[in-house]
Amino acid sequence: MENWLKDIQNRLLQDRTIRLALAGGVAFLFLIVIVDAFGARERSAAVRETLREVAAEAPTATVPSVNRVPRDLASERALAADATQVPSEPEVEIADADATEIETAQAEVTEAEATVAEVEAEVTEAEDTGAAMAEAPALDAASADAPEQEVAETVATEDAVTLEEETTEIAQTDEGAITSDAEGIADDGLALLAGADLDNGQRVWRQCAACHVYETEQNRGGPHLVNIIGRDVAAAEGWRYSRALQEHGGVWSVESLLAWLENPDSYIPGNQMAFRGLRNEQDRIDVLGLLSQSAQD
DSSP states (O other), X not given: OHHHHHHHHHHHHHHHHHHHHHHHHHHHHHHHHHHHHHXXXXXXXXXXXXXXXXXXXXXXXXXXXXXXXXXXXXXXXXXXXHHTTSOOOHHHHHHHHHHHHHHHHHHHHHHHHHHHHHHHHHHHHHHHHHHHHHTSSOHHHHHHHHHHHHHHHHHHHHHHHHHHHHHHHHHHHHHHHHHHHXXXXXXXXXXXXXXXXXXXXXXXXXXXXXXXXSSSSOOSSSOOOTTOTTOBTTOOTXXXXXXXXXXXXXXXXXXXXXXXXXXXXXXXTTOOOOOOOOOOHHHHHHHHHHHHHHHHO
């Protein structure tokens, strides 16, 4: 009986030890959870602060819309500063070259006209000399000098006619060369659009369809694009253009439209078109090919 009681007491002691160990383990885990909860609160506050800093530093994006979108003035100022470093467009260089050729031709024409004036002065002097000789009392001497006067007048007249013909030919040649260069530039632009993928152009056009149409002369969120290639800049009737476009002037050629579609803010700073541009050159060619085909139809 005593052994049985001792055995029961030993078992109870062991059970108590196990319960104490379990209670101690639970208390230790509870303590760990409390400590981790305080740390998680601090980590959560740090994460929220980091997110607020990232949101404050993120740039404001602009998206095309029918309605007016608030402008990011800081980004526009940065783009305007970058635009001052953009090299001149090819058409500006070509215009400068054409202007130089015209000035050279005009200088040659002016020089030829001065030469003609000198010849005319010599002819007038020869005529005066001939008249004085005709009034001289010696008729034989006048008769002997008359053929020389006629020869001088004939030579002077022929020289004047030759100079006038050469001057006209030079002016016509220079004007023809300048016209040929301009036509060659236009042909190159149209040749570039000849290989455009119209199906891809139709897909790219979906980015523009919210504001523009090219089938009818109807303004929507932006001016219509009927016959845009070869049309004067800021010329759509009924649309109020920005001051930047009005002051830019010129004609929308294929090259200028390609540069405009790549980045409108860089090409003409200060315009009001909310469009980030098409970075892919083939997409720009394809959508211009679509507009060109529509104008031909």
